[in-house]
Amino acid sequence: MDSLKENILEKLEHLRENAQQEVLDFLQFLEWRKQNRQESQLSVVSEESDAAWLETDLSNLGSYEPYDWQTGELDKGLPIKYVSGMGVVIVEE
Template sequence: MDSLKQQIVQKLECIPEEALQQVLDFVAFLEWRGENHKQLLSVKSEDSRQEDDAQWLETDLSNLDSYDAYDWQPGELNEGLPVKYYPGKGVVIVEE
């Protein structure tokens, strides 16, 4: 096993059991993104949100932990639609 994989395995051994599902979900997302990378970048649509989504997926987010958490104020955050993550499928809006 190479050094990077060994480091990942060592970190996984220290993660609490309840956090392992989040790690698995993230790995599934990385696999999905890798499989759909070219398709996401080639999105040509009148809806600019799709283009923004593709750009966001390509953004380097590795330094997000260097920012302070934002403190949402009452009434500042509107409620959105309920979503659920399905491995192999992605995030979908839950029908009520």
């Protein structure tokens, strides 16, 4: 076993059980995040696409007809937040 894994295991052995549970929760979060990144890149907006969108010429937006929103179309959406290094992500409740 390499020294990093040995160091981690040694530190885990000295933690109280509730702290070990927190470590396990964090590891499960890391696995979840990796799996969800692979499954769907749609929930993460990259910095490059953010920059491209911000540089888009929006001067012709006034030429479109106003959209007539129907009842229920503007219901509350999914909660999001910005995570540094990841971009905008959907907050799981």
